[in-house]
Amino acid sequence: MLLACTTPVGAQTPDDRATTLHAIHQLENPRDLTRAGPRGELGAYQFRASTWQMHTSEPFVRALERPVSDEVAVRHYEWLKRGLAAARVPVTPYTIALAWNGGLTAAITGRAPRAARDYASRAENLAGVLRSEMLVASVR
Numbered sequence: 001m002l003l004a005c006t007t008p009v010g011a012q013t014p015d016d017r018a019t020t021l022h023a024i025h026q027l028e029n030p031r032d033l034t035r036a037g038p039r040g041e042l043g044a045y046q047f048r049a050s051t052w053q054m055h056t057s058e059p060f061v062r063a064l065e066r067p068v069s070d071e072v073a074v075r076h077y078e079w080l081k082r083g084l085a086a087a088r089v090p091v092t093p094y095t096i097a098l099a100w101n102g103g104l105t106a107a108i109t110g111r112a113p114r115a116a117r118d119y120a121s122r123a124e125n126l127a128g129v130l131r132s133e134m135l136v137a138s139v140r
Contacts, residue, residue: 023126043069097123
């Protein structure tokens, strides 16, 4: 069965946040390991303490609790989305992942490092696969 995509390129769909965050989780910490990353990152999304503290007053160790980490991830996603939109940068899975990994300012100014651009491409591709799987499942 062939499914047509009617969403314009670069437009947001209702499932973009869910698929983008799932893709980021798969890239960051798919097995939800509890050990800290090389820069002290914790949790499903490998938050740094400074990013965590931007969005919650919960102790940083709670990043290891998946429901709490998910809630903070949604807050961070929405903060990035507002920042990109305010700068008139299209809000796409790629630009969200680019800002997530390389920083909002780097994503807005086009100065993200190559590693962040590679990360964003992988996240965008994975989000696209997840979105396609959701679409196929909804047709069944």
